[in-house]
Amino acid sequence: MDEEDISDKREWKKKENYNKYPFRDLNIGPCNAHGDGFLSTLHRITIKFQIKSINIVAKSDSDNEFKLEKIGPNGYDIQNKEIKFFSQIAPEMEKIFGNGIILNVIYVDKVNKILIFKDLKDENFQTTNRIIGLDEKHMKLSLSKLAKFHAASLKMLAKNPQIFDDFDMGMFSRKIDGFNKPRLRLFTAAGDEVATWEGCEVYAKKMKNLRKYFIENATRCFDVKKNELNVLNHGDMWTTNVMFKYDKNGNVADAVILDFQFCHYGSIALDLNHFFFTSLNDDLYNHKDIERLLQFYYYELKKILLDFNYDLTEFPSLHQFIMEFHQKLFYGFVYASSIIPALISDKPDNNFKNHHSENEKAKICIKIMKNERFSKIFRKILPYFDQMGILDEI
Numbered sequence: 297m298d299e300e301d302i303s304d305k306r307e308w309k310k311k312e313n314y315n316k317y318p319f320r321d322l323n324i325g326p327c328n329a330h331g332d333g334f335l336s337t338l339h340r341i342t343i344k345f346q347i348k349s350i351n352i353v354a355k356s357d358s359d360n361e362f363k364l365e366k367i368g369p370n371g372y373d374i375q376n377k378e379i380k381f382f383s384q385i386a387p388e389m390e391k392i393f394g395n396g397i398i399l400n401v402i403y404v405d406k407v408n409k410i411l412i413f414k415d416l417k418d419e420n421f422q423t424t425n426r427i428i429g430l431d432e433k434h435m436k437l438s439l440s441k442l443a444k445f446h447a448a449s450l451k452m453l454a455k456n457p458q459i460f461d462d463f464d465m466g467m468f469s470r471k472i473d474g475f476n477k478p479r480l481r482l483f484t485a486a487g488d489e490v491a492t493w494e495g496c497e498v499y500a501k502k503m504k505n506l507r508k509y510f511i512e513n514a515t516r517c518f519d520v521k522k523n524e525l526n527v528l529n530h531g532d533m534w535t536t537n538v539m540f541k542y543d544k545n546g547n548v549a550d551a552v553i554l555d556f557q558f559c560h561y562g563s564i565a566l567d568l569n570h571f572f573f574t575s576l577n578d579d580l581y582n583h584k585d586i587e588r589l590l591q592f593y594y595y596e597l598k599k600i601l602l603d604f605n606y607d608l609t610e611f612p613s614l615h616q617f618i619m620e621f622h623q624k625l626f627y628g629f630v631y632a633s634s635i636i637p638a639l640i641s642d643k644p645d646n647n648f649k650n651h652h653s654e655n656e657k658a659k660i661c662i663k664i665m666k667n668e669r670f671s672k673i674f675r676k677i678l679p680y681f682d683q684m685g686i687l688d689e690i
Contacts, residue, residue: 327353336375336557340415351415352402372465372474374557375409380462381556382411385528388459389448397444399539399554421539421552427640427669429577430535435589437551438538442530442571443596445553446564449528451604460528466560467531467570468515468627476511478651481661482634483510489665490678499678502687503633509689510630517566517627524563524620525612531558533567534574534639565621568593569628573677574636581673583680590621622684629686632677637664 327338339354357375382401389398403412424430430438452459465471487503490496506513520526530537532555541550572586580589594617601608612620638646641664650657664670681687 351418353413353415355411355413357409372472372558377463377559378411378555378557379404379406379409381559385452385459385559386556388452389445392448392451393444396550397441397448397553398556399552416539416552419541421541421550423536423539426535427642429581430575431577432580432589433548434538434540434551435576435580436592437540437548438533438553438571438575439589439593440596441538441551441553442533442567443593443600445530446527446567447597447600447604447606450601451606453527454606460561463528463560466518466529466562466566467558468511468518470515470519473511478661479514479630479634480507480510481658482638482651483507483630485661485665486634486637486674488662489671490674493671493675496675496678499682499687502682506687506689513626514630517624518560518562520562524565524623525617526562527564527567529560529562529564529567530556531560531567531570533571563620563624565624566627568621569624570631573628573632574639578669578673582676587618590618594618625681625684626686629681632674632681636673637667637670640669641667 321344323342323344324339325341327340337356339356341352341354343350343352355378383404383406386398386401390400399413399416401411401413405412424434449460467475483503484507487500487507490503491500493500530553533553537553537555539552539554540548543549568590572589576586580586591614594614598608598611601611638651638661643660643664645657645660646664647660650660652658
């Protein structure tokens with residue numbers, strides 16, 4: 297990405313009413329913090345016009361060949377998926393809810409595969425600490441936004457049942473297995489770590505036996521079933537993909553959802569499992585609070601759909617909704633057991649490539665399991681997964 301890529305985008309300049317200002321200069325700098333953006337390249341750009349300056353964020357394909365092998369056109373193809381989302385799906389969602397749910401794109405450059413967004417930091421939005429997780433106020437606000445996102449997709453599906461046909465590949469897929477090897481490596485490392493915990497020997501033995509079923513059980517969660525509540529899932533709903541704004545007293549007042557690289561059609565319970573088991577803080581990381589927040593989300597979603605005059609004839613009861621969440625609980629277990637240590641680690645060698653490595657660098661998968669917070673929250677939630685039958689062969 298260079299100055300010409302940004303300064304000569306006449307369409308977005310016209311859209312934002314910047315054509316009337318003579319262009320003077322721009323500064324381009326990195327936007328990703330370590331651990332916050334594993335897969336894409338983000339640049340924060342200050343554009344200087346004659347009488348004012350603006351800040352934007354440009355998102356492009358990773359320039360790392362290894363990452364492109366996994367997530368490029370021959371892999372998960374995440375950049376093209378997000379471009380398709382912002383060019384085809386997001387405009388329809390904005391017609392339903394207006395702005396304020398998802399990050400608004402200024403310009404979609406399909407040729408160079410660049411997305412240009414306003415810099416939300418200029419509007420006083422900020423991310424929270426991914427290492428400590430979200431408290432109840434942040435969770436409920438995020439869930440309310442997610443409910444609107446899911447509700448919009450249900451309304452769009454009612455109008456056009458094929459609208460999400462191209463969004464058929466989630467984090468686990470029968471079409472591609474690019475992430476399966478590091479996921480199994482992380483799960484194996486997690487099980488080995490649990491084996492060192494006093495009183496957890498039975499769980500460790502079950503986790504060791506589960507290795508041979510791990511990928512299939514997770515992939516099965518993504519098989520679309522007609523009797524489930526299927527929506528467009530965000531696909532990577534966790535702490536760093538939500539930005540928050542605060543009032544003058546420091547209370548959280550607004551939220552915006554970011555990053556639609558892994559959005560896919562499937563059970564609504566997938567997004568919820570993903571969000572809960574990656575993003576709750578220590579106080580909420582227990583099954584009672586999870587099911588309480590699940591109930592909160594259910595009534596939020598139902599209220600929105602009632603406001604739409606959406607046909608609720610086939611909408612699940614709360615009991616059915618919770619049962620569907622439980623049916624996808626193995627996916628939550630994947631994140632709670634093996635992915636969250638990678639998400640919350642700040643070790644400099646904790647990166648996408650090393651998780652896939654076949655050499656000494658792969659030992660990072662073992663090192664991150666020593667994380668104190670992982671030990672604390674997984675010890676607490678592990679009996680719940682066992683009681684729900686997740687550690688047994690499914």
